[in-house]
Amino acid sequence: MSLSKDEPVLRLQHISKQFPGVFAVNDVSLDVYPGEVHVVAGENGAGKSTLMKLLSQVEKPSSGTILLNHEPIRFHGPQHAQSLGIAMIYQEFALAPHLTIAQNMFLGQEPLRLGLIDRSTEIQRSRTLLKQVGLNIDPRRLVSGLSVAEQQLVEIAKALSLDAKVVIMDEPTATLTEQEIHELFNVIHNMTERGIAILYISHRLDEIFRIAHRVTVMRDGQVVATLPRAEIDEKKLIRLMVGREIANLYPKPSTTIGEVVxxxxxxxxxxxxxxxxxxxxxxxxxxxxxxxxxxxxxxxxxxxxxxxxxxxxxxxxxxxxxxxxxxxxxxxxxxxxxxxxxxxxxxxxxxxxxxxxxxxxxxxxxxxxxxxxxxxxxxxxxxxxxxxxxxxxxxxxxxxxxxxxxxxxxxxxxxxxxxxxxxxxxxxxxxxxxxxxxxxxxxxxxxxxxxxxxxxxxxxxxxxxxxxxxxxxxxxxxxxxxxxxxxxxxxxxxxxxxxxxx
Ligand SMILES: Nc1ncnc2c1ncn2[C@@H]1O[C@H](COP(=O)(O)OP(=O)(O)OP(=O)(O)O)[C@@H](O)[C@H]1O
Ligand SMILES: [Mg+2]
Missing domain, CATH: 3.40.50.300 (P-loop containing nucleotide triphosphate hydrolases)
Incomplete structure (x- = not known):
């Protein structure tokens, strides 16, 4: 069943996660729509990554309900979340380095032929998927030889192969070059065109304004606001995140330059x-x-x-x-x-x-x-x-x-x-x-x-x-x-x- 763009694909209702001594996520309710880039912003320790781990079932919520296509989903771990169409793009260590790109992409969902893994179909399909994310590399190559940016794109291709409806990216550009960021944004754009919802965490304000359709700001485990891109500017976003004005992002004092050290x-x-x-x-x-x-x-x-x-x-x-x-x-x-x-x-x-x-x-x-x-x-x-x-x-x-x-x-x-x-x-x-x-x-x-x-x-x-x-x-x-x-x-x-x- 495909959903119209006016219906949320994902609904979080009163989600909380408690660790000993910390309420990492505190009563969060949030709707995510098909085809949107939904940025989650907030200070360090605000609870962004934890919220994403609850969605991808790496962590189990202490309380609350998550609805996917209006159906409440149960907690069975990350494999389960993936099979439901919620994919998390990890920055590192998620792919098996000693396997090929194709093997990684179909790990656990290998195409079979007469009861055997059908490698040629696997490679063919991988090639198509890699093309969709703009990667022109041989799917028979080992993952260990890929750059961080390439690994990330392989993960995205894998999400596409799983027919993901919601794709989560937690600070995906931290180690990318400007050119790679540009390519990633193109891929994100193509995904949203196909109705995939993207949940995107970033600390880079320039980036947030480049790709967000909506922004949710978290502080101390709670949602402070969810706003469409058009209703926020940099000053407002900063104030929502840190709860105060920051007069000068680059406070350079005047100093006296001394001897050679x-x-x-x-x-x-x-x-x-x-x-x-x-x-x-x-x-x-x-x-x-x-x-x-x-x-x-x-x-x-x-x-x-x-x-x-x-x-x-x-x-x-x-x-x-x-x-x-x-x-x-x-x-x-x-x-x-x-x-x-x-x-x-x-x-x-x-x-x-x-x-x-x-x-x-x-x-x-x-x-x-x-x-x-x-x-x-x-x-x-x-x-x-x-x-x-x-x-x-x-x-x-x-x-x-x-x-x-x-x-x-x-x-x-x-x-x-x-x-x-x-x-x-x-x-x-x-x-x-x-x-x-x-x-x-x-x-x-x-x-x-x-x-x-x-x-x-x-x-x-x-x-x-x-x-x-x-x-x-x-x-x-x-x-x-x-x-x-x-x-x-x-x-x-x-x-x-x-x-x-x-
Ligand atoms: N496994 C854990 N055990 C105990 N506390 C945890 C655990 N994971 C996260 N926390 C705590 O939960 C809070 C939220 O952390 P989280 O990683 O979600 O923040 P974040 O918004 O992603 O921050 P950052 O921008 O620095 O990545 C922090 O206080 C953190 O110390
Ligand atoms: Mg984090």
């Missing part, structure tokens, strides 16, 4: 970095711009001792330092806030307090000072508005953005003279973004030297004193604040010739 000369790493040299001054915020894969993170990792270098020298405050490991870098006064919090950022099964004080344990006469650890953690919690019932809470149950705040808090506690921030606002809500930039500004005012890596140019243009543009493992150019323009940076990043203003 870090001097990097001729850093080279085979096939990755070539002869990179630059200086960084006390109180300076230096941006690393460049396309994804240009070598920004690689350069940071090389300086931090996370990757071996083949040539080059590093000086901190005029003294040559040999940095062979991250421990040595920390000793030398260099801190690095990684872009990948799961892989090398956090100890997932330790508490917030332990994670915060990890880089710089308060040790008095060789004994760990637990009182001090607690005080430090509490202070950081207030400063960054880390919402948690307890400072001892395990990091793994925190929302994605809250985990990021914990990492920021950790580096604030060190005495590092040089601090790398690699995509520090990824997955972070607008309110917290402004707070993190405020902190970065304050650190610069204290005379620390900052390197800010970001794929979102407005962040660099607003916050930095100078921007280095990195292309193909080399420094393609440096731009001073007075000369900042988006065109100039993009021209350097892509190697295109700059188009001079007439």
């Amino acid at each position: 870090l001097r990097v000369t001729g850093i080279t790493r085979a096939h990755v970095l070539r002869n990179c040299s630059f200086e960084l001054h006390a109180g300076e915020i230096l941006g690393f711009a460049g396309l994804v894969g240009a070598g920004r993170t690689e350069l940071a990792r090389a300086i931090f001792g996370a990757d071996r270098i083949d040539a080059g020298t590093i000086e901190v405050e005029g003294k040559k330092v040999r940095i062979k490991s991250p421990e040595a870098a920390i000793q030398a006064g260099i801190g690095y806030l990684t872009e990948d919090r799961k892989r090398d950022g956090l100890a997932m099964n330790l508490g917030i307090d332990q994670n915060i004080t990890m880089a710089h344990l308060p040790v008095v006469a060789g004994i760990l000072n637990l009182g001090q650890e607690r005080r430090t953690a509490l202070q950081a919690r207030d400063q960054l508005r880390i919402r948690t019932p307890s400072i001892r809470r395990k990091v793994e149950v925190l929302s994605g953005g809250t985990q990021q705040k914990v990492i920021v808090a950790r580096w604030l506690e060190t005495q590092a003279k040089v601090l790398f921030f690699d995509e520090p606002t990824r997955g972070i809500d607008v309110g917290a973004k402004a707070e993190i930039f405020d902190l970065i500004g304050k650190l610069a005012q204290q005379g620390r030297a900052i390197i800010l890596i970001s794929s979102y140019l407005p962040e660099l243009l607003n916050m930095c004193d100078r921007i280095l543009v990195i292309r193909e493992g080399q420094i393609a150019g440096a731009v001073e604040r007075e000369q900042f323009s988006e065109e100039r940076i993009i021209a350097l990043a892509t190697g295109a010739r700059e188009i001079e203003a007439q």
